[in-house]
Amino acid sequence: xxxxKIFSFLMLSLFFIPAVLLILTGGWRGLTVSAADLxxxxxxxxxxxxxxxxxxxxxxxxxxxxxxxxxxxxxxxxDCFYGQDGILQNLPQSDEEITALNLQALQDFAExxxxxxxxxxxxxxxxxxxxxxxxxxxxxxxxxxxxxxxCYAFLSASFHTIDGYNSLFSHQSEYLFYRTDSRLTAQGxxxxxxxxxxxxxxxARSMDYFSISHPLHDYKGNLFSLVPYGQTExxxxxxxxxxxxxxxxxxxxxxxxxxxxxLLFDPTLLESGDPLxxxxxxxxxxxxxxxxxTPYDGHLLVxxxxxxxxxxxLMAIHYLQIRVVDxxxxxxxxLSQIDPDAFDQVLFAFSVDQFGYDIFISDSLGKN
Amino acid sequence: xxxxxxxxxxxxxxxSLAVYYLFPRRMRYGVLLAVSLAFFLxxxxxxxxxxSVSVTADYALGLLxxxxxxxxxxxxxxxxxxxxxxxxxxxxxxxYCQLHGMATPLGLSICTLLGTGYAVDIYNGEALxxxxxxxxxxxxxxxMKLPAGPLVRYRTLREQFxxxxxxxxxxxxxxxxxxxxxxxxxxxxxxxxxxxxxLSSFSRADHSVFSLWLMPLCAAMNLYFILSGYCDxxxxxxxxxxxxxxxxxxxxxxxxxITDFVGRFNISVTDYLKTYIYHPLGEDSGGxxxxxxxxxxxxxxxxxxxxxxxxxxLWGAFFVLxxxxxxxxxxxxxxxxxxxxxxxxxxxLVLLSFVIFNGRSVGQSLFFFQGMLxxxxxPMATSPILYLLSQYAPYLVLAVLFSTSLPHSLKGALRKKxxxxxxxxxxxxxxxxxxxxxxxxxxx
Numbered sequence: 001x002x003x004x005k006i007f008s009f010l011m012l013s014l015f016f017i018p019a020v021l022l023i024l025t026g027g028w029r030g031l032t033v034s035a036a037d038l039x040x041x042x043x044x045x046x047x048x049x050x051x052x053x054x055x056x057x058x059x060x061x062x063x064x065x066x067x068x069x070x071x072x073x074x075x076x077x078x079d080c081f082y083g084q085d086g087i088l089q090n091l092p093q094s095d096e097e098i099t100a101l102n103l104q105a106l107q108d109f110a111e112x113x114x115x116x117x118x119x120x121x122x123x124x125x126x127x128x129x130x131x132x133x134x135x136x137x138x139x140x141x142x143x144x145x146x147x148x149x150x151c152y153a154f155l156s157a158s159f160h161t162i163d164g165y166n167s168l169f170s171h172q173s174e175y176l177f178y179r180t181d182s183r184l185t186a187q188g189x190x191x192x193x194x195x196x197x198x199x200x201x202x203x204a205r206s207m208d209y210f211s212i213s214h215p216l217h218d219y220k221g222n223l224f225s226l227v228p229y230g231q232t233e234x235x236x237x238x239x240x241x242x243x244x245x246x247x248x249x250x251x252x253x254x255x256x257x258x259x260x261x262x263l264l265f266d267p268t269l270l271e272s273g274d275p276l277x278x279x280x281x282x283x284x285x286x287x288x289x290x291x292x293x294t295p296y297d298g299h300l301l302v303x304x305x306x307x308x309x310x311x312x313x314l315m316a317i318h319y320l321q322i323r324v325v326d327x328x329x330x331x332x333x334x335l336s337q338i339d340p341d342a343f344d345q346v347l348f349a350f351s352v353d354q355f356g357y358d359i360f361i362s363d364s365l366g367k368n
Numbered sequence: 369x370x371x372x373x374x375x376x377x378x379x380x381x382x383x384s385l386a387v388y389y390l391f392p393r394r395m396r397y398g399v400l401l402a403v404s405l406a407f408f409l410x411x412x413x414x415x416x417x418x419x420s421v422s423v424t425a426d427y428a429l430g431l432l433x434x435x436x437x438x439x440x441x442x443x444x445x446x447x448x449x450x451x452x453x454x455x456x457x458x459x460x461x462x463x464y465c466q467l468h469g470m471a472t473p474l475g476l477s478i479c480t481l482l483g484t485g486y487a488v489d490i491y492n493g494e495a496l497x498x499x500x501x502x503x504x505x506x507x508x509x510x511x512m513k514l515p516a517g518p519l520v521r522y523r524t525l526r527e528q529f530x531x532x533x534x535x536x537x538x539x540x541x542x543x544x545x546x547x548x549x550x551x552x553x554x555x556x557x558x559x560x561x562x563x564x565x566x567l568s569s570f571s572r573a574d575h576s577v578f579s580l581w582l583m584p585l586c587a588a589m590n591l592y593f594i595l596s597g598y599c600d601x602x603x604x605x606x607x608x609x610x611x612x613x614x615x616x617x618x619x620x621x622x623x624x625x626i627t628d629f630v631g632r633f634n635i636s637v638t639d640y641l642k643t644y645i646y647h648p649l650g651e652d653s654g655g656x657x658x659x660x661x662x663x664x665x666x667x668x669x670x671x672x673x674x675x676x677x678x679x680x681x682l683w684g685a686f687f688v689l690x691x692x693x694x695x696x697x698x699x700x701x702x703x704x705x706x707x708x709x710x711x712x713x714x715x716x717l718v719l720l721s722f723v724i725f726n727g728r729s730v731g732q733s734l735f736f737f738q739g740m741l742x743x744x745x746x747p748m749a750t751s752p753i754l755y756l757l758s759q760y761a762p763y764l765v766l767a768v769l770f771s772t773s774l775p776h777s778l779k780g781a782l783r784k785k786x787x788x789x790x791x792x793x794x795x796x797x798x799x800x801x802x803x804x805x806x807x808x809x810x811x812x
Contacts, residue, residue: 007791008539012385014547014802019382031379033410044369044410051375058810065807072762074559077811136755 086179094356101362110158122164125177167195181221189310202318253283279309301343307351393531407511415473450487512605516598518636542607549600557593578749584722
């Protein structure tokens with residue numbers, strides 16, 4: 001009887017110990033339930049969410065579970081394939097309606113302008129790093145190459161298209177995409193920079209021209225929260241500094257408004273919530289990259305989606321000014337102040353995972 | 369708040385147990401009522417208000433019936449009002465919610481059917497009139513059985529609301545049962561549900577013969593692990609609070625006939641239907657036609673317990689047909705066959721029944737049947753299906769294994785040989801199971 005009581009006590013402690021630890025570590029403070037939540041029937045759900053968020057040893061437990069699931073054969077979660085060498089997001093079939101609207105918006109834009117327009121649609125890691133995807137799953141992958149070709153064919157009359165797919169695919173074994181983030185690494189952007197040179201009319205510099213630093217080695221990107229798999233190595237954030245001719249490259253955030261000048265590659269941004277802000281600064285709507293002591297006098301206007309921010313500081317060495325407009329965050333007022341005719345070239349640089357699924361391009365350009 | 373959720377496991381449950389056992393015995397049913405109402409309030413406050421009114425009406429009508437003890441016509445009228453009101457609420461709200469794609473209010477079926485049973489029982493003199501509103505409300509809103517039963521008769525519950533001494537020596541078994549229920553849902557039910565959902569989302573062109581065979585297996589395992597998981601949790605929680613609840617599933621997939629299967633699957637619903645419909649209809653005492661009709665009515669209701677859809681009705685009808693065939697055609701042959709064969713025979717028919725259960729329409733089920741027989745021009749298997757299987761095969765194997773009584777037999781054998789070792793192994797096993805379940809709840 002005594003041993004049964006001890007056994008019962010130990011079993012009960014399985015529930016009580018985490019509860020006591022939660023109280024001791026102050027994790028209960030976030031467990032507030034509003035009257036509105038209570039009435040709407042969301043009280044339990046909001047409690048569960050905040051409790052899960054603050055759960056003691058959450059990362060450890062997730063990592064152990066993910067390892068066990070992997071041992072049992074699972075390597076896909078939330079549409080992401082995962083393993084030690086990275087998390088790759090599988091894209092569903094693109095939305096044809098959204099694609100058509102975005103393409104039409106670009107076409108309409110190009111027809112209104114006299115400046116030459118360029119279009120770069122870059123694939124995601126799932127298309128380039130297919131060697132990391134289980135063989136049986138390859139058939140169900142969205143064919144991004146075909147999608148890019150289809151979009152390029154639609155815009156061929158009004159745009160110069162840039163082949164980002166082959167630029168990346170020919171270096172597929174290199175560190176082109178972050179292991180824990182859907183965006184391109186600085187190295188991936190470097191190959192896009194090289195691939196875009198012919199079309200944009202500059203002679204891309206070899207890697208020897210850059211001094212490459214790696215100031216951050218433990219970056220966990222946006223895919224890590226979808227698959228908190230502890231065995232995926234964190235990422236390294238690299239910076240390509242142009243080291244010839246003593247050119248000074250400056251960033252001006254919100255040049256049409258407050259015009260705050262900051263350093264290119266401000267190291268303090270590596271400590272922020274999104275360390276990849278280091279490439280173009282924290283205020284993402286409109287950013288100017290200005291170059292002093294340069295023999296070039298070109299002005300490039302870029303509309304982008306934030307998928308390849310490291311690309312534009314690389315291109316900057318061939319221009320006097322690059323104005324980067326992030327269509328996700330730019331305001332209507334800022335857009336109305338931008339005159340494309342004041343630039344020599346206009347580049348649209350997007351990623352397939354946004355172009356085929358998000359209407360923001362059509363929305364923003366339509367308002368302009 | 370789900371029973372298998374982190375906030376329930378590590379916050380609501382320890383807090384409720386602590387408060388429950390800190391209070392004196394005579395006040396514990398009051399604490400349990402407060403805990404149940406808090407659970408209801410956190411999950412579905414509108415239903416709580418609404419069902420409290422309905423339960424109070426049943427309570428008042430019960431007292432009114434007692435007042436007319438000598439006037440049978442009035443008593444019958446009151447009983448019919450109670451039954452009619454509860455059935456109208458149950459069918460009306462369930463249908464409305466299904467038509468509008470809304471979730472059924474928490475505890476609707478449990479509360480209304482318990483109320484119906486109470487009305488019939490007091491009318492027949494099989495239960496005492498309830499004079500304590502708090503205990504009456506507690507029987508209806510007892511939190512552990514709100515999400516998915518088991519469905520218990522009122523008098524069975526009422527007998528247990530008496531002051532009792534806490535028996536810590538017996539606490540380990542309900543805790544183990546509760547952990548087992550959580551693990552059933554989190555570790556096996558949830559991944560199999562994911563596989564089933566993925567297969568269900570396939571268009572006709574994406575399917576293959578293999579995927580169509582895989583679907584009913586997933587549906588059968590998913591339904592069993594989710595529902596029996598709920599029931600294990602309810603029974604375990606009941607035990608922790610000193611209330612004994614019946615089991616709802618008894619290894620249904622190792623049944624030896626379809627009649628046996630119906631008696632092992634969703635047992636509390638089967639018992640309820642037998643008590644309140646099959647027995648009053650005269651069971652099988654009135655010849656073949658009458659008995660077939662009685663079985664038909666009960667089994668069809670057993671089918672539509674899962675929802676008001678033509679496929680669920682057909683699912684029930686499929687079982688009616690098989691039960692009648694077993695009774696009148698091949699039942700005598702079956703009892704002479706080896707047990708292994710009987711289990712294969714039953715499981716195969718149950719899997720086929722899930723083809724009807726899975727379909728969103730009769731046409732879709734027909735397509736599934738045709739495809740399974742290789743008649744739809746579908747390929748045998750495709751890479752995406754094989755990939756999906758590679759992801760979930762171990763879970764399916766474990767699910768099939770744990771749906772049998774084999775683990776329970778092993779536990780029993782160990783306990784018989786060495787009770788002390790069984791306790792130690794049990795502690796490590798259930799501790800590990802809770803740890804893993806917590807991990808799966810965080811990272812499904």
